[in-house]
Amino acid sequence: MLKKLIKKIIFHPSISKKITVFLLKLMNKAYYLLGIFVTAAEKGVHPKHRLTDYHRFFLDNVNSEDRVLDAGCGHGLVARDVALKVKEVICIDLNEKHIEGARRNCRDVPAGRIKFIHGDATAYDFKHSFDKIILSNVLEHIEDRVGFLIKIKKLAPVFLLRVPMINRDWMTLYKKELGLEYRLDSTHFIEYTPESFKDELEKAGLEIESYSIQFGEIWAKAKSRA
Numbered sequence: 336m337l338k339k340l341i342k343k344i345i346f347h348p349s350i351s352k353k354i355t356v357f358l359l360k361l362m363n364k365a366y367y368l369l370g371i372f373v374t375a376a377e378k379g380v381h382p383k384h385r386l387t388d389y390h391r392f393f394l395d396n397v398n399s400e401d402r403v404l405d406a407g408c409g410h411g412l413v414a415r416d417v418a419l420k421v422k423e424v425i426c427i428d429l430n431e432k433h434i435e436g437a438r439r440n441c442r443d444v445p446a447g448r449i450k451f452i453h454g455d456a457t458a459y460d461f462k463h464s465f466d467k468i469i470l471s472n473v474l475e476h477i478e479d480r481v482g483f484l485i486k487i488k489k490l491a492p493v494f495l496l497r498v499p500m501i502n503r504d505w506m507t508l509y510k511k512e513l514g515l516e517y518r519l520d521s522t523h524f525i526e527y528t529p530e531s532f533k534d535e536l537e538k539a540g541l542e543i544e545s546y547s548i549q550f551g552e553i554w555a556k557a558k559s560r561a
Contacts, residue, residue: 356513359506363516380412383550389497390416392554393469396495397421401466404491406456407473411437417469418449427452427459457483465491472552474498474535475523484539494541494557501526503551527553 344350374381384390390413397403401421405414408426410433418424418441426441426449428434434453441449452459457477468491474480475498488494499519501507507526510517518526525531532553533543537560546555 356515359510359513359515363510384412387550389413389471389549389552389554392497392549393417393471393495394420396493396556397467402464403467403469404461404465405469405471406487407470407476408437408451409433409471411440411451413469413471414449415441415444418444421448423447424449425452425461425465426450427454427456429453429455457486461487461490464489467491467493467495469495471495471497472499475520475525475527478524480525480535481539484536484541488539488541488559492558494555496553496555496557498532498553498555499523499526500528500548500551500553502528529553 345354370381393413394416397417397420399421402423403417403421403425405411405417405424405426408414408428411426414424414426414437426434426437428437431453434451438451456473457479468487474483474496477483484494501511501517507517527535529546529548532555536543536557540560541557542560544556544558546553548554
């Protein structure tokens, strides 16, 4: 009898809703902590680099004679792999600690193949052009994304982009519906659908040449519209 009463109480819609909200908040916290501990467990490199193999997307879209700008390079893990294939990579990041980490991670890159800039890519005055620009999980951290893309699209004919999707699973949309934190990172200004991503690029005068959806992300190659 008591068991039935407890079951009736906790599965009442209003009580179940409160339990759901609590568990979703707990999941958000667990996701954040998991990122910290799994990186430590993997000796400083998040296993997503290995398991999703997203570096391969960038490597497959650069050539040996390319000069590449990695805007928002983070800890330089993509830049390192790319620099071992192309002529030159310029890395820029707003976070000084990221640049310090990128220097450490790129120590095995031959001299002259990679350079580092501690600066804001949205405001920095680049003195020369590039063949490709890499934006790997960067756009979502920029508020005026269209303005930024318009500013830098004159620097290179090809953009290689990786952005998170908001419709990566039902739970993300449900969190948003409930007014809970739903973003992968609280510093994201946006998380995309393929339609909103295409629309934003078009507003900046870019068109998607090819794209794929991998691991809840959009990986795309884009060019300036003629």
